[in-house]
Amino acid sequence: MKGFLLPAVALVTGAFILSTNEISAGDVKGSVKVLGGKGIEHVVVYIEKVEGKTFSPPTKNPVVDQIRMTFTPYVLPVTSGTTVDFPNSDSTRHNVFSPSKTKKFNLGTYPAGISKKVTFDKTGIVSLLCNVHAEMSAFVLVLQNPYYAMVSKNGKYAISGVPAGTYTLVAWHPKFKLKQAEVVIPQEGGITADFFLDE
Amino acid sequence: MKNNLLLLGACTIAMGSLLVVEDALAIPPFARKYKTSCTTCHVAIPKRNAFGEAFRRNGFVLPRGDAQLIKQEPVSLGAEGWKEAFPNAVWPGVIPPDFPIGAYIHTRTVYDPLKPNGQKIGFDMPHELELLFGTAFGNDVGLFGEWIAFESGQNAVGLQRFFFQFNDVFGPNNAINIRVGRFEPGITSGYMQANRITLDRPLTIDYRASGDWRPRDNQAGIELNGILGSQFEYAVGVVNGEGKTIPFKDRKDVFARAAFKIGGMGLDGGGADVELKESDNWVDNALTVGAYLYNGNTAKGSTSTTQTIDTAGSGGDPTKFKIKSTTTTRNWGNDFNRIGFDLRAGYERFELTGGLIMGDDENPFSDGKKLKHTAYFGEVDYIIYPWLIGIMRVNHATSKLVDDERDKYWEINPNITILYRANIRFSIESRFRVDEKRTIGGVERDPTEKRAFRLFRVNAMFVL
Numbered sequence: 001m002k003g004f005l006l007p008a009v010a011l012v013t014g015a016f017i018l019s020t021n022e023i024s025a026g027d028v029k030g031s032v033k034v035l036g037g038k039g040i041e042h043v044v045v046y047i048e049k050v051e052g053k054t055f056s057p058p059t060k061n062p063v064v065d066q067i068r069m070t071f072t073p074y075v076l077p078v079t080s081g082t083t084v085d086f087p088n089s090d091s092t093r094h095n096v097f098s099p100s101k102t103k104k105f106n107l108g109t110y111p112a113g114i115s116k117k118v119t120f121d122k123t124g125i126v127s128l129l130c131n132v133h134a135e136m137s138a139f140v141l142v143l144q145n146p147y148y149a150m151v152s153k154n155g156k157y158a159i160s161g162v163p164a165g166t167y168t169l170v171a172w173h174p175k176f177k178l179k180q181a182e183v184v185i186p187q188e189g190g191i192t193a194d195f196f197l198d199e
Numbered sequence: 200m201k202n203n204l205l206l207l208g209a210c211t212i213a214m215g216s217l218l219v220v221e222d223a224l225a226i227p228p229f230a231r232k233y234k235t236s237c238t239t240c241h242v243a244i245p246k247r248n249a250f251g252e253a254f255r256r257n258g259f260v261l262p263r264g265d266a267q268l269i270k271q272e273p274v275s276l277g278a279e280g281w282k283e284a285f286p287n288a289v290w291p292g293v294i295p296p297d298f299p300i301g302a303y304i305h306t307r308t309v310y311d312p313l314k315p316n317g318q319k320i321g322f323d324m325p326h327e328l329e330l331l332f333g334t335a336f337g338n339d340v341g342l343f344g345e346w347i348a349f350e351s352g353q354n355a356v357g358l359q360r361f362f363f364q365f366n367d368v369f370g371p372n373n374a375i376n377i378r379v380g381r382f383e384p385g386i387t388s389g390y391m392q393a394n395r396i397t398l399d400r401p402l403t404i405d406y407r408a409s410g411d412w413r414p415r416d417n418q419a420g421i422e423l424n425g426i427l428g429s430q431f432e433y434a435v436g437v438v439n440g441e442g443k444t445i446p447f448k449d450r451k452d453v454f455a456r457a458a459f460k461i462g463g464m465g466l467d468g469g470g471a472d473v474e475l476k477e478s479d480n481w482v483d484n485a486l487t488v489g490a491y492l493y494n495g496n497t498a499k500g501s502t503s504t505t506q507t508i509d510t511a512g513s514g515g516d517p518t519k520f521k522i523k524s525t526t527t528t529r530n531w532g533n534d535f536n537r538i539g540f541d542l543r544a545g546y547e548r549f550e551l552t553g554g555l556i557m558g559d560d561e562n563p564f565s566d567g568k569k570l571k572h573t574a575y576f577g578e579v580d581y582i583i584y585p586w587l588i589g590i591m592r593v594n595h596a597t598s599k600l601v602d603d604e605r606d607k608y609w610e611i612n613p614n615i616t617i618l619y620r621a622n623i624r625f626s627i628e629s630r631f632r633v634d635e636k637r638t639i640g641g642v643e644r645d646p647t648e649k650r651a652f653r654l655f656r657v658n659a660m661f662v663l
């Protein structure tokens with residue numbers, strides 16, 4: 001596999017091209033449980049950092065919609081540098097803002113049919129709020145690399161195309177303390193890593 | 200008597216074995232909130248197991264994963280993300296979806312052998328209706344309240360407890376909590392009034408040595424409490440003091456308690472299973488010892504009326520004499536101290552609890568005579584089945600006023616408790632009391648009441 005410019009699949013944000021070569025593909029799979037079982041589909045499993053590499057954002061902007069007084073999706077992982085669209089598909093006016101240090105912004109209040117956008121260029125967690133509807137909440141998780149996956153409702157996840165090497169694998173959920181594990185991705189084949197978020 | 204007791208126990212066990220135990224669903228606010236049975240937190244209502252105690256200490260927040268285990272979703276008063284907007288926004292919170300209220304109903308039959316013939320048996324039905332309030336506003340603030348709507352024929356007995364606990368005010372988790380309101384002072388944390396299965400109470404929390412103050416009485420005040428390292432518990436507080444003629448006096452009562460637990464579940468729930476358990480929850484192989492101090496002052500008052508014959512203006516005619524009444528009010532203070540110890544040791548189905556309280560009152564009866572007293576108890580609980588519990592408690596009290604002995608007695612409470620459902624409990628309990636000879640004025644005297652069998656009660660408790 002070495003010497004190839006490998007296409008990789010971003011499991012959530014769409015296709016992107018890895019801007020380096022000399023990598024070996026690897027799969028990271030596993031299952032995740034959360035205490036109480038609620039909100040398992042909001043867990044993101046990701047490789048914390050791939051040293052010495054830079055990654056391009058996707059060409060197509062991911063979307064956080066506002067519909068039925070809810071941000072959709074509730075959790076959106078993106079690669080640093082990604083621009084996210086914030087359309088208002090609701091029947092009422094909404095405001096999108098974030099007080100987070102990672103990306104502080106305020107898009108103002110805008111009506112249905114309008115879409116605004118924000119580029120997330122720093123890694124970290126960004127809380128999304130609406131100052132018209134205090135209960136609305138969502139998170140953008142800005143990551144260094146595209147090796148991440150949302151966990152499915154049955155608690156499974158799969159990350160593909162991870163270069164061989166030693167990494168910190170992280171499981172993150174907005175309401176739990178994150179869990180992490182040191183993993184070694186071999187030149188051939190993949191690994192399995194399971195998590196239980198209980199705090 | 201011994202044979203009668205054995206027969207009673209056998210009948211109770213036989214009756215209990217016919218009962219079918221099911222999961223309880225209709226249970227008070229916390230049970231509804233987490234959709235779990237009473238037995239998650241209680242050995243038998245209202246006695247809490249180690250997990251229930253951790254829940255109480257944590258300010259009515261589950262030791263682990265509280266938010267995730269809530270089944271009755273609260274109404275959000277701002278998403279979590281608003282915390283990041285502070286101080287430019289109000290800190291987010293939650294409000295329960297329903298008013299968090301539950302009820303305890305006691306109904307009982309009483310046999311009182313000390314009453315005159317023909318008046319010994321009474322149906323005390325209902326004996327008590329008590330409303331309970333309990334919730335947590337997120338993880339930060341807990342609320343607990345207790346209001347007795349009816350007791351022993353009296354309506355609207357009133358508010359017993361109503362307090363807020365601000366959790367984890369600063370420092371590590373559970374290290375510093377602040378309790379504000381009307382509550383049972385933390386000196387009884389080793390054996391609280393509301394943490395017993397029996398109808399009678401252990402003397403160390405119930406003994407009114409000088410006729411007024413007792414440890415378990417709810418009082419208005421502020422308490423600082425917390426847990427360090429899962430094993431060490433402390434509470435310090437200042438309260439108004441009970442039994443005072445004037446409750447809002449500047450002189451307050453102060454108290455402190457410290458306890459240490461070895462083995463078992465941590466005082467903060469450390470080591471608890473991450474899922475809510477509904478069986479075998481009574482097992483907590485551990486030893487907990489505590490010690491406490493209480494310093495108080497009881498402001499007392501008495502009113503006496505003296506009648507004299509007023510002959511003024513009568514001209515010596517007795518038919519014109521008037522009766523003159525003079526009312527005299529006397530107020531005095533009684534400074535008192537208590538020091539106490541408590542112990543709880545659990546091993547599989549056994550639990551041993553014990554306590555000792557010693558004290559002195561400087562001037563309890565306004566005659567300048569100092570009162571010294573000691574009370575202690577030992578109790579063994581044995582879980583025969585999860586729905587059948589046997590309890591035996593022995594109390595002893597002595598108090599001495601200079602040379603005269605006031606109290607000197609033993610009290611014994613055998614009890615059989617049956618959980619008909621997790622939220623329906625039957626108790627069969629007797630009270631035996633042996634009054635010992637006392638020295639009064641230097642002369643040893645026999646007790647006025649020599650009968651040991653004092654009371655028998657069958658109580659049904661319903662929780663909804």
